Structures are given as structure tokens and as C-alpha cells.
Amino acid sequence: MIKIGITGGIGSGKSVVAQLLSVHRIPVYIADDESKKLTNTSPVIRERLIHLFGPDIYTPEGLNKPALAKAIFGNKDLLLQVNQIIHPEVNKHFLTWSEHQQQHGCAIESAILFESGFNQIVDVSLMVYAPLEIRIQRALQRDHSTEEALRKRIESQVSDEDKKLWADYIITNDGKQPLLPQVEKFLSQIFDNIR
Template identity: 65%
Template sequence: MIKIGITGGIGSGKSVVASLLTLSGVPVYIADKESKWLTNNSPVIREKLTALFGPAIYTSEGLDKKLLASHIFNNPEQLQQVNRIIHPEVNRHFSAWVKRQTSPLCAIESAILFESGFYKTVDTSLMVYAPKELRIKRALERDSASREEIERRINSQMSDEEKKDRSDHVIYNDNRQALIPQVGQLIECLLS
């Protein structure tokens, strides 16, 4: 089985490409969704985050995201500690998920494919690329965030140029090139 790592910046269209792959019969693991589930349900993550931040980090509803954000916002050391707790568990969860798949291809969608180290668990990497202004426009339409907040989030991640350089494949989601043929060509290329 060939494992594809899908990445791209905010508003690039990673989720659209992941959906197109799913519609083409390629199972896709959505790392962001699964990591949120794991932070609430993994005893390992709960134990380690509680040890790091105290019992108030979890409420009866699950992880207190605002409290966690207050600890890691502008604190790179604590952010790294949290990532060292969550990323290995997501990686284990993804590996177990892969073993249950039966198709010749599967994928993981992760905005932080390279930063998290998830790229080490895949066979090939795919970057969904869109120009920055288009990404900002899409994010403004989709998220309830200001332009400044979106730009701050963009600047906190690895640059598109570096992601593009590190990726094996690039799909352009620039409103000029159709996505479906690009996804079809990728699948054809990987299966041949």
C-alpha cells in the first residue's frame, strides 16, 4: 500500500483534494480531526497533558482548549512539549488505521506534515498549492477570523515555498487549473 501525505497552507484546498481522493476510492486520515478526538479520548495524552498543566486542563466536556491555548500561545517551549505528547499518539493511531485499509493507496491530510514528522510515515508527499492572497480570501470566507489572525496563522507555519520544495508532488488549486484531472493524474502516476 502506498501512503500519501497531503499538506498545504491555510486555505490551500487540502480538504477539497482529500475529498476528491476519497471519492476516487482512496481512504484519507484527517490528522487534525483525529488529533482533536485523541486529545479527548487517549489516556496517554490525557495523563501527560494533566501532568504538564494540572487537572484543570480537562473538564467534564474534555480538553479545555482555551486554557491549553493560554499555556502555549507565545510559549514555543510549551508548544513543543504539547506536540511531543500529541504527535506520537496521532502517528500510532494513523499506523493502526493504515493496517485496517485494503486499497492500494491511502493518505493522511496534515497541514503540518513536515513540522510534525508525519512525512516520515508516508511513501510520498503531496502539497496543495494556492497563491497567498487566494488562500487568505478563502480563509476569510470560511473562518470567523480577521485578516490579521489568518496572516498570523500563515506566518506561524512552514512557508509554502519550503513545503513545495520538500514535496514529491504538487497540485495547483489556483482557480486556473482544474483539480479533478490533477488528482486523477496523481492516482494514475502512483498506481503505475
């Protein structure tokens, strides 16, 4: 089975590309969603986050997400420490999930594929690229966030220039070039290359 890593900055259109892959019978593991579940279910993550931040990092409802976001976006040292707590668990969880998939390919969607090392557990990486200002506009329209908070997250991620260098394939989602033909071309390239 071919494992695909979908990446791209906030608002680039990863989720849209992930949906198009699903339509082509490629199941996609959404790292944001799964990591959120793991922060509430994994005793290892819970214990280590409490050790780092104190007990208030969890509320009776689960992880205190605004507090964690405030602590890590803008503080590279803490971001690295939190990543080192959460990402190995996500990595293991994705690999177990992928073993249960029945299709000829599966994928993981993560804005931080390269930062997290998930690129090392996939066979091909696919970057979804959109110009920064378009990404900011899309994300601001979608989320109840401020431009300042958004830019802090963007600054916590590797640049588009680096992602472009490291990715095996790039899909452009600038609102001008249609996505579906690019996704279909990508799929035919990877499956033809492997056959």
C-alpha cells in the first residue's frame, strides 16, 4: 500500500484535496483531528503535558486548547517540547490505522508533515500550495480567529519555500487552476510509477 503525506500551510486547501482523494477511494487520516482525540485519550500525552505545564492544561472537558495554543505558538522551545510529546503518539496511531486500510493507497493530512517527521513514514509527499495572502483570507473567513493569531501559527511552520523543496509533488490551489485534474494527474503518476 502506498502512503501519501498531504501537507501545505493553513488555508492552503489540504482538506479539499483530502476530500478529492477520498472520492478516489484513498482513505485519509486527518492528523489535526486524530491528535486532538489522542491528547484526551493517551495517558502518556496527558501525563507529560501536565508535567510540562501543570494540571490546568486539562479541564474536566479535556485538553485546554486555547491555553496550549497561547503557550506554544510564539515560543519555539515549548512548541518543540509539545511536538516531541504528541507527535510520536500520532505517528504510531497513524501506522496502526494504515495497517487496517484495505485500499491500494492511504494518506495522512498534516500542515506539519515535515516538522513532525511524518514525512519519513510516508512513501510520497504532496504539497498543496496557495499564495500566503489567499491562505490568510480563506482561513480568516473560515475560522473565528484573528490575523495576528493566524500569523503566529504560520510562523510556527516551515516556509512554503522549504515545503516546495522537500515535497515530491505540488498541487496549486490558487483559485485559478482547477484542483481535480491536478489530483487525478498526481494519482496516475504515483500509481503508475509504483506498478
